[in-house]
Amino acid sequence: MSEPTPVPTPEPTLTPAPHVYEIWNADVSWLEARQRCEDMGGHLATIGSREEEDKIIALIEESSAKYIWLGGYTGYDSNGVLRGAWITGEPFDYENWTENEPSGSDTDGTSENCLMMWHLKDYDRWTWNDQRNNPLAVLPYFAGNIGYVCEYE
Ligand SMILES: [Ca+2]
Numbered sequence: 001m002s003e004p005t006p007v008p009t010p011e012p013t014l015t016p017a018p019h020v021y022e023i024w025n026a027d028v029s030w031l032e033a034r035q036r037c038e039d040m041g042g043h044l045a046t047i048g049s050r051e052e053e054d055k056i057i058a059l060i061e062e063s064s065a066k067y068i069w070l071g072g073y074t075g076y077d078s079n080g081v082l083r084g085a086w087i088t089g090e091p092f093d094y095e096n097w098t099e100n101e102p103s104g105s106d107t108d109g110t111s112e113n114c115l116m117m118w119h120l121k122d123y124d125r126w127t128w129n130d131q132r133n134n135p136l137a138v139l140p141y142f143a144g145n146i147g148y149v150c151e152y153e
Helices: 031-040 050-061
Strands: 020-025 069-077 082-088 114-118 127-131 146-150
Touching: 020 050, 031 069, 031 114, 031 146, 050 114, 050 146, 069 127
Parallel strands: 069 146
Antiparallel strands: 020 146, 069 082, 069 114, 114 127
């Protein structure tokens, strides 16, 4: 009797883990939304591609939220150019700003650095705006309409 020839185990096919997103409706500031996602073991969602954005938009549209916090912010670089960034530090390659955004500040001079996704009447799609941290404090129509998307890697 000869020993049976061992059959090599096939190499497993590695597929990237899907990103899991979760939407919450809550009238919170961007900082509070960021903290809530971290408390749940995730982070405010970041968007690296049109495909990821489409997934997040599908989720948003199942909710009643109209103003959605994402894990992005804006700031001025050393050349004084306003740029976006993700809280995870991943490259800010894909962008979908509303026309004339990011603005960096509101018309009253309040700085706007928090990435919010919205669906303006004049646009037929969801786009991005840099918003003040707590718009509800000055804009009552935000009440009941704020949401945030957490992402779990
Ligand atoms: Ca803005």
